[in-house]
Amino acid sequence: MKKLLIVLLFLVGSQISVAQQAGKFRMGLDLGPAIPDGGGIGALFILEPKINIANNMSIGLRLGTAALAKDVTYYNISEDYEGEISGNASVTGTFDYYFNNGKSNVAPFIGGGFGYFALSNIDIENGDFDNPDEAGNLEANFKWAPMLRAGVELGKFRMAAEYNFVPPSDLQNINGVVIGEAINQYFGFTLGFYVGGGRWKNYSIEE
Numbered sequence: 001m002k003k004l005l006i007v008l009l010f011l012v013g014s015q016i017s018v019a020q021q022a023g024k025f026r027m028g029l030d031l032g033p034a035i036p037d038g039g040g041i042g043a044l045f046i047l048e049p050k051i052n053i054a055n056n057m058s059i060g061l062r063l064g065t066a067a068l069a070k071d072v073t074y075y076n077i078s079e080d081y082e083g084e085i086s087g088n089a090s091v092t093g094t095f096d097y098y099f100n101n102g103k104s105n106v107a108p109f110i111g112g113g114f115g116y117f118a119l120s121n122i123d124i125e126n127g128d129f130d131n132p133d134e135a136g137n138l139e140a141n142f143k144w145a146p147m148l149r150a151g152v153e154l155g156k157f158r159m160a161a162e163y164n165f166v167p168p169s170d171l172q173n174i175n176g177v178v179i180g181e182a183i184n185q186y187f188g189f190t191l192g193f194y195v196g197g198g199r200w201k202n203y204s205i206e207e
Contacts, residue, residue, distance in 0.1 A: 021052060021055060021197075022052050022053060022054050022055055023051070023052060024051070024196065024197050025051050025196050025197065026049075026050050026051075026052070026058070026194050026195065026196040026197030027047075027048070027049050027050070027194060027195050027196055028046070028047070028048040028049075028050065028060075028158065028192060028193070028194040029046070029047055029048075029192050029193060029194070030044075030045075030046040030048070030158065030160070030190035030191065030192030031043070031044060031046065031190060031191070032044055032188060032189045032190035032191055033189055034066045034067075034068060034186050034187070034188045035186060035187045035188070036068050036071070036183060036184075036185070036186045037183050037185040037186060037187070038070065038071050038073075038183045039070065039071040040068060040069050040070030040071055041068075041069055042066055042067050042068035042070070042186070043066070044064065044066045044188040044190060045064065045065045045066075046062060046064045046065075046192070047063045047064075048060045048061065048062045048063065048094065049061055050094070050096075050197070052197060056097065056098040056099070056100060057095070057097055057098070058095070058096050058098075058197075059093070059095050059096075060093075060094045060095075060096075061091065061092070061093060061094070062090070062091070062092040062093075062094045062113060062115065062147075063091060064089070064090045064091075064092065065089050065090075066087070066088040066090075066164075066186060066188070067087055067088070068088060068186065070182065070183065070186075072171060072180060072181070072182050073171075073180050073181055073182075073183070075178075075179060075180050075181075087120045088117060088118070088119055088120065088186075089117070089118045089120075090115050090116065090117040090118070090164075091115050092114065092115025092116070092147055093113050093114060093115060094111060094112070094113035094147075095112060095113065096109050096110070096111035097109060097110055097111060098153070105154060106152060106153070106154055107153040108150075108151070108152045109150065109151060109152065109153065109160075110150045111148075111149050111150070112146065112147055112148045113146070113147045114144070114145070114146050114147070115144070115145065115147065116142060116143075116144060117142065117143045117145055117164075117184070118142055119143065119166075119169060119184060141169055143166050143167050143169075145164060145165050145166040145167060145184075146165050147162055147165065148162065148163050148165075149161065149163070150162075151190075156193050156195070157191075157192070157193050158190075158191070158192050158193060158194060159189075159190065159191050159192075160189075160190050161187070161188070161189050161190075162188045162189075162190070163185070163186075163187050163188075164184075164185060164186050164187075164188070165185055166184035166185050166186070167184065168181045168182060168183050168184055168185075169181060169182045169184060
């Protein structure tokens with residue numbers, strides 16, 4: 001009987017699932033507001049496949065889109081003019097570290113990444129310009145930039161704050177002269193959920 005009990009305990013113990021087990025895949029979906037540095041507003045949408053490299057660490061590929069309306073600065077004009085950007089797409093490699101010992105569904109985390117940002121054209125409202133040559137246009141371009149974030153996971157749900165350090169873009173007039181810049185850095189706050197990867201709390205039977 002004693003030997004049988006030991007065997008049963010071993011079998012049960014071997015099935016205990018420590019949350020976010022190494023080697024498991026997960027898929028996250030997040031969305032929320034985006035706030036450009038210097039003023040404006042927008043929305044952020046993120047799809048992020050990830051793999052757990054340890055019980056409390058993961059790496060992923062963050063596929064994001066930020067739709068932003070932001071301020072544009074002219075060097076020779078004291079006022080700021082509002083520009084609109086149709087889309088800011090990015091592909092970023094990420095790393096997250098979780099502060100969780102497997103005894104709770106609450107898992108705070110910090111993380112970051114580095115990626116490639118594709119910036120769309122900006123059309124500037126030029127009704128206040130007397131000379132059409134003074135009106136600005138920002139062509140689509142690409143930037144490499146880091147991203148930092150922190151947040152918490154509650155079961156399968158996730159909320160986070162992030163900051164994207166995207167360098168500014170030059171604003172040119174119709175003659176190709178640089179007359180200003182558009183600030184591309186932005187703060188985001190997201191809510192979402194993920195599937196896969198296990199749960200944070202230990203369970204006696206593996207799911």
